[in-house]
Amino acid sequence: MSQTRPLGAQISHMLKDRGVDTIFGIPGVHNQEMYRGIEEAGITHVLARHEQGAGFMADGYARATGKPGVAYVITGPGVCNIMTPMGQAYSDSVPMLVISSCLDEVAATRGQLHQMKDQRAAAGTVCDWSEEARTAAAAYQLVDRALVEFSTRRARPKHIQVPIAQLEAEAAPAVPRGSEGAGAERLPIDPAQLDGVAQRLMTATRPLIVFGGGVAVDGLERAVAEVLETCRAAAFTTYAGRGLVAADYPLRLGATLARPDSAKLLEASDCVLFIGTDLSEGDLWRAEPGHRPGAIHINTDPEVLARAHPQDMRLLTDGVEAIAYLAEHLSGEAAAGWSADVIAGYRDRWRAEVDAERPGIVPVCDALRACLPEGTMIYSDMTQLAYTAKEVWDMDRPGHWHHPTGFGTLGYATPAAIGGAVARKGLPTVAIIGDYGFHYTMAELGVAVELGLPLPIILWDNTKLGEIEDSMIRAQIAPNAVVAHNPDFCKLAEAFGAHAAAPKTLAEMQETVRAAFGADGPTLVYLTPDIL
Numbered sequence: 001m002s003q004t005r006p007l008g009a010q011i012s013h014m015l016k017d018r019g020v021d022t023i024f025g026i027p028g029v030h031n032q033e034m035y036r037g038i039e040e041a042g043i044t045h046v047l048a049r050h051e052q053g054a055g056f057m058a059d060g061y062a063r064a065t066g067k068p069g070v071a072y073v074i075t076g077p078g079v080c081n082i083m084t085p086m087g088q089a090y091s092d093s094v095p096m097l098v099i100s101s102c103l104d105e106v107a108a109t110r111g112q113l114h115q116m117k118d119q120r121a122a123a124g125t126v127c128d129w130s131e132e133a134r135t136a137a138a139a140y141q142l143v144d145r146a147l148v149e150f151s152t153r154r155a156r157p158k159h160i161q162v163p164i165a166q167l168e169a170e171a172a173p174a175v176p177r178g179s180e181g182a183g184a185e186r187l188p189i190d191p192a193q194l195d196g197v198a199q200r201l202m203t204a205t206r207p208l209i210v211f212g213g214g215v216a217v218d219g220l221e222r223a224v225a226e227v228l229e230t231c232r233a234a235a236f237t238t239y240a241g242r243g244l245v246a247a248d249y250p251l252r253l254g255a256t257l258a259r260p261d262s263a264k265l266l267e268a269s270d271c272v273l274f275i276g277t278d279l280s281e282g283d284l285w286r287a288e289p290g291h292r293p294g295a296i297h298i299n300t301d302p303e304v305l306a307r308a309h310p311q312d313m314r315l316l317t318d319g320v321e322a323i324a325y326l327a328e329h330l331s332g333e334a335a336a337g338w339s340a341d342v343i344a345g346y347r348d349r350w351r352a353e354v355d356a357e358r359p360g361i362v363p364v365c366d367a368l369r370a371c372l373p374e375g376t377m378i379y380s381d382m383t384q385l386a387y388t389a390k391e392v393w394d395m396d397r398p399g400h401w402h403h404p405t406g407f408g409t410l411g412y413a414t415p416a417a418i419g420g421a422v423a424r425k426g427l428p429t430v431a432i433i434g435d436y437g438f439h440y441t442m443a444e445l446g447v448a449v450e451l452g453l454p455l456p457i458i459l460w461d462n463t464k465l466g467e468i469e470d471s472m473i474r475a476q477i478a479p480n481a482v483v484a485h486n487p488d489f490c491k492l493a494e495a496f497g498a499h500a501a502a503p504k505t506l507a508e509m510q511e512t513v514r515a516a517f518g519a520d521g522p523t524l525v526y527l528t529p530d531i532l
Contacts, residue, residue, distance in 0.1 A: 049446055076119065216398035379417035
């Protein structure tokens with residue numbers, strides 16, 4: 001006979017059966033029943049210092065593994081605190097499952113601990129859906145719905161809340177399933193449609209392909225190279241798509257769509273293919289890409305396709321499978337309409353523009369890139385060091401640089417990198433964060449110390465909100481409220497039990513970072529513009 005347990009414990013057992021091995025969170029009196037089954041089920045729990053940190057860790061874990069990042073939080077403030085990570089995960093299409101407790105009744109009673117007027121609705125503003133499970137059967141069905149949708153549709157966060165009385169009530173276990181999303185398949189490709197795409201690419205004089213984060217899958221680089229070389233297409237990537245196009249491909253334009261001149265190249269192309277990208281504000285920083293009507297869009301999100309020009313071709317299909325199909329079925333002799341020298345000229349000019357806009361940071365990016373081990377996974381924050389790197393740093397593989405592009409929250413990098421490092425035991429992971437962003441989630445450094453993670457945290461301290469100051473000056477606003485008192489970051493890190501160093505030269509920085517990957521815990525690498 002199946003063993004009955006409190007529903008809170010059964011949910012952990014169900015998640016383990018569906019393939020979940022790690023949960024991030026903080027226990028409280030309202031959600032403690034969810035913790036009853038964690039160890040019994042054989043799941044690792046990572047104790048965050050704040051629910052925002054737990055959410056970012058779940059995000060970082062999900063981006064590193066492709067599996068859902070799961071977080072347990074309490075009623076009220078716990079849900080509110082994790083809403084920022086949920087909003088970030090929604091913007092960046094990250095599979096995150098947040099499970100919280102909730103009060104049994106809120107309409108007739110006021111003044112309860114952790115009470116909100118409508119917790120479910122509040123969470124629903126920053127995720128794909130937010131639902132309440134009032135029975136064990138509903139809880140199991142919602143968990144399975146979330147996991148299946150993660151594997152079959154555009155991945156976005158989900159929130160399930162369970163009343164405290166239900167978490168405490170005895171329940172039969174969920175029906176075993178074996179693995180998350182078992183029996184579910186992604187959108188199928190349509191060979192006839194893709195044959196039409198192949199024909200257009202091969203007959204175009206100047207084809208151009210924009211690769212987005214939706215196809216930034218490690219291992220897809222070979223298929224991308226075959227497609228590009230066969231049809232002789234020029235190629236942009238979005239920031240999230242970096243690493244898909246080889247750095248030595250002659251017609252590579254990099255992650256430079258936000259450069260105004262990129263519109264000229266898109267307009268000059270007689271066949272533009274957008275694949276796996278939203279073309280969001282953070283990708284372009286202008287209203288339209290600049291291409292002529294008649295472009296091709298391949299995406300799994302109907303909303304993205306609906307925004308395309310009415311004369312554009314729209315395919316609701318899996319971009320990864322589409323690239324693999326095109327790599328096998330493109331054939332013939334393509335025109336050579338693009339000049340490699342002209343493309344190289346654009347790349348060189350844009351790199352010079354980046355260097356001029358943020359003087360001195362490009363050499364730091366180059367030196368940092370040169371000292372990282374192969375396959376390093378990078379989590380960055382809203383800081384000028386990362387903004388510069390995203391345009392000039394050529395990744396050697398896709399899916400290895402994660403940035404809070406859409407929601408644009410500060411404080412992301414440190415906890416997200418912790419989640420990534422938990423997922424990537426024995427593999428190199430690094431965080432890049434600014435001085436102000438570090439303030440937001442610095443408490444999570446204690447988690448990295450507690451777990452003994454060999455995590456370099458590159459802290460770029462320009463003593464201010466530098467990007468905001470620059471924006472204010474451009475807008476002719478007196479740059480006020482952009483400078484805050486900073487602590488001695490190295491002493492702070494050491495107080496947590498972490499290692500810390502403040503290299504004075506780029507060579508010393510490289511030596512420090514290399515050593516940090518072999519340390520017995522995290523290392524704060526403190527950098528200022530004076531390092532040049």
